[in-house]
Amino acid sequence: xxxxxxxxxxxxxxxxxxxxxxxxxxxxxxxxxxxxxxxxxxxxxxxxxxxxxxxxxxxxxxxxxxxxxxxxxxxxxxxxxxxxxxxxxxxxxxxxxxxxxxxxxxxxxxxxxxxxxxxxxxxxxxxxxxxxxxxxxxxxxxxxxxxxxxxxxxxxxxxxxxxxxxxxxxxxxxxxxxxxxxxxxxxxxxxxxxxxxxxxxxxxxxxxxxxxxxxxxxxxxxxxxxxxxxxx
Amino acid sequence: xxxxxxxxxxxxxxxxxxxxxxxxxxxxxxxxxxxxxxxxxxxxxxxxxxxxxxxxxxxxxxxxxxxxxxxxxxxxxxxxxxxxxxxxxxxxxxxxxxxxxxxxxxxxxxxxxxxxxxxxxxxxxxxxxxxxxxxxxxxxxxxxxxxxxxxxxxxxxxxxxxxxxxxxxxxxxxxxxxxxxxxxxxxxxxxxxxxxxxxxxxxxxxxxxxxxxxxxxxxxxxxxxxxxxxxx
Numbered sequence: 001x002x003x004x005x006x007x008x009x010x011x012x013x014x015x016x017x018x019x020x021x022x023x024x025x026x027x028x029x030x031x032x033x034x035x036x037x038x039x040x041x042x043x044x045x046x047x048x049x050x051x052x053x054x055x056x057x058x059x060x061x062x063x064x065x066x067x068x069x070x071x072x073x074x075x076x077x078x079x080x081x082x083x084x085x086x087x088x089x090x091x092x093x094x095x096x097x098x099x100x101x102x103x104x105x106x107x108x109x110x111x112x113x114x115x116x117x118x119x120x121x122x123x124x125x126x127x128x129x130x131x132x133x134x135x136x137x138x139x140x141x142x143x144x145x146x147x148x149x150x151x152x153x154x155x156x157x158x159x160x161x162x163x164x165x166x167x168x169x170x171x172x173x174x175x176x177x178x179x180x181x182x183x184x185x186x187x188x189x190x191x192x193x194x195x196x197x198x199x200x201x202x203x204x205x206x207x208x209x210x211x212x213x214x215x216x217x218x219x220x221x222x223x224x225x226x227x228x229x230x231x232x
Numbered sequence: 233x234x235x236x237x238x239x240x241x242x243x244x245x246x247x248x249x250x251x252x253x254x255x256x257x258x259x260x261x262x263x264x265x266x267x268x269x270x271x272x273x274x275x276x277x278x279x280x281x282x283x284x285x286x287x288x289x290x291x292x293x294x295x296x297x298x299x300x301x302x303x304x305x306x307x308x309x310x311x312x313x314x315x316x317x318x319x320x321x322x323x324x325x326x327x328x329x330x331x332x333x334x335x336x337x338x339x340x341x342x343x344x345x346x347x348x349x350x351x352x353x354x355x356x357x358x359x360x361x362x363x364x365x366x367x368x369x370x371x372x373x374x375x376x377x378x379x380x381x382x383x384x385x386x387x388x389x390x391x392x393x394x395x396x397x398x399x400x401x402x403x404x405x406x407x408x409x410x411x412x413x414x415x416x417x418x419x420x421x422x423x424x425x426x427x428x429x430x431x432x433x434x435x436x437x438x439x440x441x442x443x444x445x446x447x448x449x450x451x452x453x454x455x456x457x458x459x460x461x462x463x464x
Contacts, residue, residue, distance in 0.1 A: 117354040122439075123344070161458035164440075193443045200347075201440030207354075208396075208433030211425045212457060220459050225444060226393035227453030 004029050004068035006087050007078035008036055008050050011104065011148040015076055016060045018152035022182045027061040029068035029091060036062060069095040074102070074175070075137075081107035081126050085133055097136035100172045102179070103127050103199070104143040104151070106206050115210050118203060127166060127199030138172035140165055141199035142180065145209065147219035154184050154222075161222035162191045166198040191228060236261050236300035238319050239310035240268055240282050243336065243380040247308055248292045250384035254414045259293040261300035261323060268294060301327040306334070306407070307369075313339035313358050317365055329368035332404045334411070335359050335431075336375040336383070338438050347442050350435060359398060359431030370404035372397055373431035374412065377441065379451035386416050386454075393454035394423045398430040423460060 005016040006029045019026045030036040030050075039049045054062065061068070069075055069091040079087045084105050088096065107126040108116040120129065127141035142165045143151045150156050154163070163185055167173045177190045193201060205223065213219055237248040238261045251258045262268040262282075271281045286294065293300070301307055301323040311319045316337050320328065339358040340348040352361065359373035374397045375383045382388050386395070395417055399405045409422045425433060437455065445451055 112355070118436075119354075121353055122349040122351075157459040159458045161456075191444075191447070193440075193447050198440075198443045198447075201443040204350075204436045204439045207436045208425075208430075211430045211433040212423075212460070215423070215425050215430075216457075216460055218459075222458050224393075224456040224458045225448075225453050226391045226456045227389040227450075228444070228448055 001025070001073045002071055003027070003074055003076060004065075004072035004091070005076045005078055006065055006068070006091060007080070007105075008062075009078070009080070010047055011151075012076075012078035013050075013053050013057075014148040014152055015078055015104070017057055018183060019076075020057065020059050026059070027063045027068035027071065029063060029065040029087075031065065031087075031090065033062045033064060065091040066095060072099065074100040077101060077103045077105050077130065079105055081105045082109065084126060085129060088130060088134060093134055093136065096134050099137055100175050101130065101134070101137045101139050102143070102176060103130055103139050103141045106144050106203055108206060115207065118206060121204065122200065125197070125199040125203050127196050127203070131168065131196050138167065138169040139196055140167040140169075140172050140176040141196065141202060142166070142176055145202050145205045146222045150220065150222055152183055154189065156220050157222045159224070160186075160189065161224040162189055162228070163222075164191050164193050164198075164202045166193050166196055166202060168196050188229075191225060233257070233305045234303055235259070235306055235308060236297075236304035236323070237308045237310055238297055238300070238323060239312070239337075240294075241310070241312070242279055243383075244308075244310035245282075245285050245289075246380040246384055247310055247336070249289055250415060251308075252289065252291050258291070259295045259300035259303065261295060261297040261319075263297065263319075263322065265294045265296060297323040298327060304331065306332040309333060309335045309337050309362065311337055313337045314341065316358060317361060320362060320366060325366055325368065328366050331369055332407050333362065333366070333369045333371050334375070334408060335362055335371050335373045338376050338435055340438060347439065350438060353436065354432065357429070357431040357435050359428050359435070363400065363428050370399065370401040371428055372399040372401075372404050372408040373428065373434060374398070374408055377434050377437045378454045382452065382454055384415055386421065388452050389454045391456070392418075392421065393456040394421055394460070395454075396423050396425050396430075396434045398425050398428055398434060400428050420461075423457060
C-alpha cells in the first residue's frame with residue numbers, strides 16, 4: 001500500500017517509519033518540502049530538524065500535502081489538531097475521496113498555556129469535523145489516546161491495553177484494524193466504540209492522559225478497559 | 233465515623249449502604265425528608281422510590297442536607313452534578329468546614345439530550361467549583377469514573393483496575409484512600425493524580441465511559457492504566 005502521512009513532527013515521523021518498516025511505500029506530506037528540509041535547528045519542543053531524521057529514513061519520501069495524498073491509497077492525519085482542516089484542504093478533497101483516513105490527532109489548544117484545552121469538545125470532535133468537511137473520505141479515529149512510541153510498539157507497555165477505533169465505515173475500520181495488527185496490536189486489543197461521534201470520547205481522554213503523564217513521570221502507559229471482555 | 237451522603241438516587245443509596253456495612257453511622261441528606269419518603273412511584277429513570285430502599289436499610293437515617301452534614305465527620309457528594317453547589321449551600325458552609333468531602337459526582341448536562349455534555353469542562357471542573365465555593369472543606373474527587381456498583385464492589389470487575397483521587401489536601405487524600413481500601417480497593421489500585429485541578433481529567437472520562445457502556449452493553453468495566461506501575 002501507498003501511505004501519505006500528513007505532518008512532519010514526532011508523531012508523523014514515528015508512524016511513517018513504522019509504515020515503511022512493515023512494507024508500505026510512504027510519503028510524508030508537508031506544506032513546502034524545501035523549507036522543511038532546509039530547517040537546521042530543533043523546534044520549540046526540542047524536536048530535531050526533519051532533515052536529520054530523514055537521513056536515517058531515506059525510504060520515506062517528502063512531498064507536498066497534495067502530491068503525497070494524490071499517490072496514496074490511505075492517509076494518516078498526524079498534524080497538530082488545530083492545523084488539521086487546513087492541511088487536509090491543501091491535500092485536496094479530490095485526492096482524499098474514497099480513501100481511508102486514519103485520524104490520530106487531537107484538537108489540543110495550547111493558546112491559553114498549559115495544560116491545553118480541547119476544542120472542539122463535548123458536542124463535536126476533530127474526527128467529526130474532518131468527516132463533515134470531507135464527506136468522501138473514510139475517517140477512522142484511532143491511536144490518539146497514547147504516546148506515539150506506544151502507537152507503533154504496543155509491547156512497550158507490559159500487559160493488555162486497548163486502542164480504540166471510531167468511524168462510520170465498517171470496511172474502513174476493518175482496514176484500520178488490520179493495520180494496527182501489523183503494528184503489533186493483538187486483534188483483541190482493538191476496541192470498536194461505534195460511529196465517528198464516539199471520537200468525542202477518545203479525544204476527551206487527553207486531559208487525563210496529560211495528568212497521568214505528569215503523575216507517573218513517563219509516557220509508557222496506556223488505557224486498558226478492564227471488563228471489556230465480558231461484552232456480548 | 234459519621235458520614236453524610238448527599239443525594240437519594242442510586243449512587244447515594246449504594247454508597248450509604250456500603251458505608252453502613254463497613255461500620256460507619258450514615259445519614260442520607262435530602263431537601264425535604266418527608267417529601268422524599270412520601271414518594272411512591274419510580275422516577276423517570278425507573279429508580280424505585282426511596283421508601284422502598286429505606287425499608288431494607290433502616291440503619292441509614294434520612295435527614296435534611298443541613299442536619300445530615302452537621303452531625304457528620306465526612307460528607308459524600310452523590311448528587312447529580314448540576315445540583316451539587318445548591319445542595320452544598322443547603323448543607324451549609326459552617327457544617328462543611330474542615331471536613332473531608334468526597335466528590336463522586338460528574339457535571340453532566342442532559343438538557344440537550346443524549347449523550348450528555350460536561351459543564352464545566354476543560355479549564356474547570358465540578359471538583360474545583362466545590363473547592364472554590366467552600367474553601368474550608370477538603371475536597372477529594374474520586375470514584376466518579378465508574379458505575380456505582382463497581383465503586384463499592386471493585387471485585388465485580390475481574391483483574392486490576394484503578395480508582396483516581398484528586399485533591400489539594402494530602403491528609404484528606406490519605407483518609408479517602410483508607411475508605412476506598414475498606415470498600416475492597418487494593419491500595420495499589422488508588423492512583424493519586426495530584427491537586428484538585430486534575431479532576432478535569434477524571435470528569436472528562438465520562439464521555440468515553442458512556443460510549444463504552446453502549447459498545448459493551450454492560451457497566452461492569454473500569455479503567456486500568458497499564459504501565460502505571462513503572463512510576464518512580
